[in-house]
Amino acid sequence: MSAPPILRDVFRALRDEWGEERDGITFDQGPPPLERLDVMLYDAAGQGATTTFATIGMSAHAMPPRAENADGGRAELRLFRRGPLAPGDEQQLAMRLANLAAYPWTRGEPLGWGEIVSFTDEIPTFPGCHSVFLAGPWTIGQPAVIETGTAPVRILNAVPITAPERQQALTTRPETFFSNLLDTRDVCAPTP
Structure with missing residues (x-):
């Protein structure tokens, strides 16, 4: 079965932004209606490079409404x-991202910018982080939305946070919390 047009548009947008993916990990048989989800891996070049994990499949269906x-x-x-x-x-991080992508359908509520999702165990390769803060774009040129022929697709950046950071996020406006976090540490690196 071929991919829905919205997923082809998301795939093309990722290729336009980062070029060809280095790898992709497929997760089948997610919670309905999420039958398949791919987590693509992209490597950035240069000093301080990051590996980017990006889902394709979550946007095939609208999330449950609030x-x-x-x-x-x-x-x-x-x-x-x-x-x-x-x-x-990489496999462990991709699996965690795939599980997070299923969250709207397992919990019956959508995900959006400024929200916090907690886990019972640490996020792989991020010691001390049991939660993620879902952020919008934080650098110039980083997209907020992928425009597709079907519907706009919001990009949610999962930023691992520690328990003290989670407590701060719960009592601070999301924009203020994330701005302070960006001033405090490298949100792409494992916590010290």
Whole structure:
């Protein structure tokens, strides 16, 4: 079965932004309606390079709405990890991102910028981080939305955070929290 047009548009947008992916990991048989999800891996060149993990498949369906008669919107996830990664670590991070992509359908609510999702265990390769903060773009040129022929697809950047950072995020406006976090540490690197 061929991919829906919206997913082809997302794939082309990723290729336009980062070029050809280095690898891709496919997760089949997710919670309905999420039948398949791909996590693509892109490597940045140069000093301080990051590996970018990007989902393709979440936007095939609108997320469940928060309120009756509302639209949950469509989204895809990204996660940036600075420094070298072993193949097993890449697999673990891709799996965590795929599980996060299923969240709207397993919990019955959409994901959006400024939200926090917590896990029972640490996020692989991010010691001390049991939660992610979902951020919009934070650098010049970083896209907020992928325009497709079907519907706009919001980009949610999953930023691993520690327990103290989570507490701060719960009591601070999302924009203020994330701005302070960016001033405090490299959000793409493992926490010190």
